[in-house]
Structure formats: structure tokens, C-alpha cells
Amino acid sequence: MSNQRRNFLRSALAGAALLACASLPAHADTLADIQRNGTLRVAVPQDFPPFGSVGTDLKPQGYDIDTAALIARELGVKVELIPVTSTNRIPFLTTGKADLVISSLGKNAERELVIDFSDAYAPFFNGVFGPEDAAVATVADLDGKTVGVTRGSVEDLELSKIASDKVTIRRFEDNNATISAYLTGQVQFIATGNVVAAAVNDLTKLRRLSAKFLIKNSPCYVGVAKGQSALLTRVNEIIAKAKTDGSLEAVSQRWLKAPLPADL
Numbered sequence: 001m002s003n004q005r006r007n008f009l010r011s012a013l014a015g016a017a018l019l020a021c022a023s024l025p026a027h028a029d030t031l032a033d034i035q036r037n038g039t040l041r042v043a044v045p046q047d048f049p050p051f052g053s054v055g056t057d058l059k060p061q062g063y064d065i066d067t068a069a070l071i072a073r074e075l076g077v078k079v080e081l082i083p084v085t086s087t088n089r090i091p092f093l094t095t096g097k098a099d100l101v102i103s104s105l106g107k108n109a110e111r112e113l114v115i116d117f118s119d120a121y122a123p124f125f126n127g128v129f130g131p132e133d134a135a136v137a138t139v140a141d142l143d144g145k146t147v148g149v150t151r152g153s154v155e156d157l158e159l160s161k162i163a164s165d166k167v168t169i170r171r172f173e174d175n176n177a178t179i180s181a182y183l184t185g186q187v188q189f190i191a192t193g194n195v196v197a198a199a200v201n202d203l204t205k206l207r208r209l210s211a212k213f214l215i216k217n218s219p220c221y222v223g224v225a226k227g228q229s230a231l232l233t234r235v236n237e238i239i240a241k242a243k244t245d246g247s248l249e250a251v252s253q254r255w256l257k258a259p260l261p262a263d264l
Helices: 003-023 029-039 063-075 089-094 152-164 175-183 193-205 227-242 247-255
Strands: 040-044 078-084 100-105 115-122 124-131 146-150 168-172 189-193 210-217 219-224
Touching: 003 189, 003 219, 029 040, 029 227, 040 063, 063 078, 063 115, 063 210, 063 219, 063 227, 063 247, 078 089, 089 100, 089 115, 089 219, 100 115, 115 227, 115 247, 124 152, 124 193, 146 152, 146 175, 152 168, 152 189, 152 210, 175 189, 175 193, 189 193, 193 247, 227 247
Parallel strands: 040 078, 040 100, 146 168, 146 189
Antiparallel strands: 100 219, 115 219, 124 189, 124 210
16 A cells, blocks of 8 residues: 555544544533523332322422422522432433432442442331231241332342242232232332331331341431532532531431431
């Protein structure tokens, strides 16, 4: 190949590379967008009391809704609540339909490949729950039994890791369906959070839920899109301030009827 041809190819490749770089979209700064638009869009649960549900006034209420309002207030913007389910909450964040996910979101290695997580803002414990007189104390005791879980939830992922193939795990699309399946006898047990079980027991005396064994201690984190370091830093600053000034303690007492754990 002649030197002239080599030089031509080098110039063509360099030009193509510059053109490709110029055509790439600029990396968005979500925090700047939030402040410019004056609105924080937050994906929140609508079927997961006491973290998120619809009140008698048909408005969202719960721990996560109060936390979203707290963060928006500290940012000096309005909050726009976007109802999501456990299966679509992360896609809403990764596709830009929400700026944050505050939806009783637990952290695991798979999710950390897709999104970033704030510091913990709420306590949460996953376990298996069932009738008080049921003799179940370990995962081995579930052999031959049926357990309901919400598809894609932390308890679904964690129970699937430890349960044998003798356990029938039935997956439901949202938490209301999971709880309903237990209350109507479609499943013998459910895997869920301790606060959810307590909320169910507050609402009905039908098939009251008793804790059988712990699956995982899984605090809740705010989900932030990858690459949004400025927003993540600001959210962590707000959470830290809320822990020290008593704001999160008030939210915990209101919705969990318990103080924040000292190690949260």
C-alpha cells in the first residue's frame, strides 16, 4: 500500500471517529434538569403499605411518599409521583421516565450493574410468614409446601437461592396479589417484609401472619441512574441530614410505628 493511500485511510478513519463522537448525545445531568424544570419525578409503590398505597382520599401515602416529598423539599422543587410495580420500577429509571426510584428498593449485585444506590433511608427485613401454628422454622421446613412471592422482589430472588426444588414458589405480579393469595388460601406461606406483614395484620384478622424465619436484612435505598453522580451525592446529603435532624425518625414513627435502627 502506498504512503499516499495510507495517509488517506488514516484521515478518513480519524474523520469518521470525530463524526461519531460528535453524533453522540451529551451526557445528561439529571440534577441540573430537576432544578431547571422545578420538578422531581419519583417512582413510588402504590400497592405496598406502609411504604406506598392509596389512601381513602385516593392520594398516595406511605413511608416512600413522605421520603420523596422530603427530598423534593430539600431540593427546592415540586415532587411528581409516578406509581410503579416491583417489576417496572427499575426500567422506569433506566429509560428516563423517573429521576429517582423510592420504592422499598433493596440492593443486590444484579441491580448494582444497572443502577446506583443511595445510602439506606429505611429499615426492611425479609422473611417467610404464615399461620402461627405452622411448624416452620427453617427453609428446609418448606419442602412440600407452597410459598407466594411478588415477582422480581428481593424476597423472590433470595428465597429462590435457598429453597430446594421441593418447595413450590408461586410468583404474583404485585404485592396485593401476593397477599390476597395467602389470605384466600391459594398459598400456605408468603415471603415478604416484616412491615408488610404487620400492615396486613392491622387490616385483617383473617389468616394472620406470623414470622417463621428471616431470609435477609434488606434496608431500602433510593435508586439513581448510572452516571448521575451529582444527583446521588445530593440525595445522600439529604438523607444524612434527615437522619440527624429527626426528619426520617418522624417518617419511621408515622409509618412503621418504630424508631430508625441505630445502624441504618
